Structure formats: C-alpha cells, structure tokens
Amino acid sequence: MVHLVVGGAGYIGSHLVKKLCDSNENVIVFDNLSSGFKENVDSRAEFVKGDLLNKEDFDQIDGKIDSVFHFAALKAAGESMEQPEKYSENNITGGINLFNFAISKGVKNFVFSSSAAVYGYPKTTPLDEKHDTNPINYYGYTKLTIENILKWYSKLKGINFAALRYFNATGYDVEGKLRGKEINPLNLLPIIMEVASGQREKLFVFGDDYDTSDGTCIRDYIHVDDLSNAHIKALDYIKNNKNLIVNLGTERGYSVLDIIKLASLVVGKDLSYEVVSRRVGDPSELIASSQLALKNLGWKAKQDMNSILKTTWDVYN
Ligand SMILES: NC(=O)c1ccc[n+]([C@@H]2O[C@H](COP(=O)([O-])OP(=O)(O)OC[C@H]3O[C@@H](n4cnc5c(N)ncnc54)[C@H](O)[C@@H]3O)[C@@H](O)[C@H]2O)c1
Incomplete structure (x- = not known):
C-alpha cells in the first residue's frame, strides 16, 4: 500500500508516518514545512516539499496512491478569528485542491484530521458524535466544512472517508525517536x-x-501514539466502502x-x-x-x- 501523508512533517502526522513505516508500508509525505520539520519525517518515507495551495506541486507525486491522510492545516483557533482569510485558503481551499488531485489519481480512501472544535460549546458531557456541530471559532468551521465536502464527495465521487475528531493531542513517540518540538506552542x-x-x-x-x-x-488529553493507532484502524474500516465520523479521546x-x-x-x-x-x-x-x-x-x-x-x-x- 502507498499512503500519501499530507502534513506528515508536523507533530501528529510524523507519528503516524513512523508507525506506517514500522509496518513496512510505503509512505509519501507532502508538506510545505510551514510548521513541520523535515527531521520529523521518518527516513524510510519519501519526502516531497509542496504546498496545497500550489496545484503544480502535486506534479512531484508519481505513481499509484492507495490512501490519503490529510493532517495539513493551520490550527490556532484565536488566530482564525483574526485572519479568517488565511484559514479559508489553507484549510478549505487547500483541502479541496488535495481531494481533487487525489480523486483524479483514483484514490478511494481519505482519513481527515478533524477536531472537537466542530462542536462548539458542549451541551452534554461526555460529548458524543450526535451532539450538534456549532463551531465557535473559524478554525472549527473550516474543519466542519471539510467534513461536509467529504460527505458530498463520497456521494458524488464514490470515495470513502474517516473524519477523526481529535480532542487535545499530547505526548510524544513512546520509543523516544521523534523529538520535533513545536515552535511557539499554544497548547x-x-x-x-x-x-x-x-x-x-x-x-x-x-x-x-x-x-x-x-x-x-x-x-481530554489524548496521546499521539493512540491517535496514530486510530488512523490505521480507521483506514482499515473505511476500505470496506464505509464512512466514519468519530471522536478520539480518552x-x-x-x-x-x-x-x-x-x-x-x-x-x-x-x-x-x-x-x-x-x-x-x-x-x-x-x-x-x-x-x-x-x-x-x-x-x-x-x-x-x-x-x-x-x-x-x-x-x-
Ligand atoms: N494538535 C491538536 O491538539 C489537534 C487537535 C485537533 C485537531 N488537530 C488537527 O490535526 C492536524 C495536525 O495537527 P498538528 O498538531 O500535527 O499540527 P502541525 O502544525 O504540527 O502539523 C501540520 C502540518 O501541515 C503542514 N502544512 C500546513 N499547511 C500546509 C499546506 N498548505 N501545504 C502543505 N503542508 C501544510 C505543516 O507544515 C505541518 O507539518 C491539523 O489538521 C489540526 O487541525 C490537531
């Protein structure tokens, strides 16, 4: 299997890349390194420097791709309220560019990094997936928009998708190999x-x-190692022509x-x-x-x- 991991040089994506490489899967990482680090990318993966907003950057990706994991996004909720244009471009237009490219290459399976931010103020606790989605920041709105586009593309183009709504991602590689620290962290x-x-x-x-x-x-703080395992299980699940929108928390x-x-x-x-x-x-x-x-x-x-x-x-x- 060949997996395209977009945003795979970032904090969470790099942990999945390592896990996929440990299972001898073929991995291509596509990342513009705006917040990720090349050193985060497992040496067994192929690295392509590219930006979702430059469609010609996709030309660097050759051959068949079986699945796409889409981690690439801007994620600062506060900033998204001050600069919504930036979040529209990167998170929504970037996502659309990626899906259109991947669908044109015949990719069927998409796993998307969504967020608990799609819910807004919780009316119940714990929060389950039936809870209303009413984002209270523009970042959460961009995540919900991508979920909705995936639903439509599933109906119209026959793709399978998993939208994984992470709660607070934390922790580092349990083997201590991935050590890329975030710059100016907000968490x-x-x-x-x-x-x-x-x-x-x-x-x-x-x-x-x-x-x-x-x-x-x-x-609710969820370890990145647990998140990576969930991605692999989610891909196995959707491969049988299913979609899934699911919370990931403890x-x-x-x-x-x-x-x-x-x-x-x-x-x-x-x-x-x-x-x-x-x-x-x-x-x-x-x-x-x-x-x-x-x-x-x-x-x-x-x-x-x-x-x-x-x-x-x-x-x-
Ligand atoms: N960290 C959390 O607690 C959390 C919680 C919920 C959801 N998420 C989502 O998970 C995903 C990964 O988060 P993270 O914490 O690893 O963030 P991160 O910033 O470390 O990783 C994002 C990666 O995407 C790349 N990227 C961004 N825009 C790009 C573009 N236009 N083209 C190519 N590459 C681009 C960055 O360089 C970076 O490597 C994001 O979509 C985020 O919204 C994160």
Missing part, C-alpha cells in the same frame, strides 16, 4: 514543558472561576491545575504559574465519548497521563 502541555526547561518564565492559567472542581478548565478529563500538579511530579520541580482572566470561547469542560470508536474500530486509548507527561518531558528536558 498547555508544551507550554508547561517550556516553563519546566527554563525556556519560558511562567505559565498563565486562563481563569479559575469556572464551574469545575478547582475552577480551571477540564480537557473519556477522562483533567483540569489545568491537575496537569500542573502531575507535571511538576514528572519534571521534579514546582512550576510557576499565574491565574489571569478567562479567554473568550473556552468551554469549562470538554470530554469525549469514544464509545463509537470502540464499537466501530475496536479502538480505545491505551496511554495514560503519566505516559503523556513522561514522553513529553523526555523531549523537552
């Missing part, structure tokens, strides 16, 4: 690790007056203060933080129901918070 775990390693002075906790046990926001929530406490045990020092006011658009609690993934894919998260923190600290230490 809690890498920011904590930058504080622990002295790269950043302190950590800001956005609000401690939420309706949660300690007043800070609760999120069904367990941790508050920001829980994570700070647990991280300080792993890094062996107190972590300095300051509570500041709430950010706009942060729900108090976001926890996945992953029952559909269990039912359809036989998938369940295996890595725990300790593994998430240890594998991340191993990279930042």
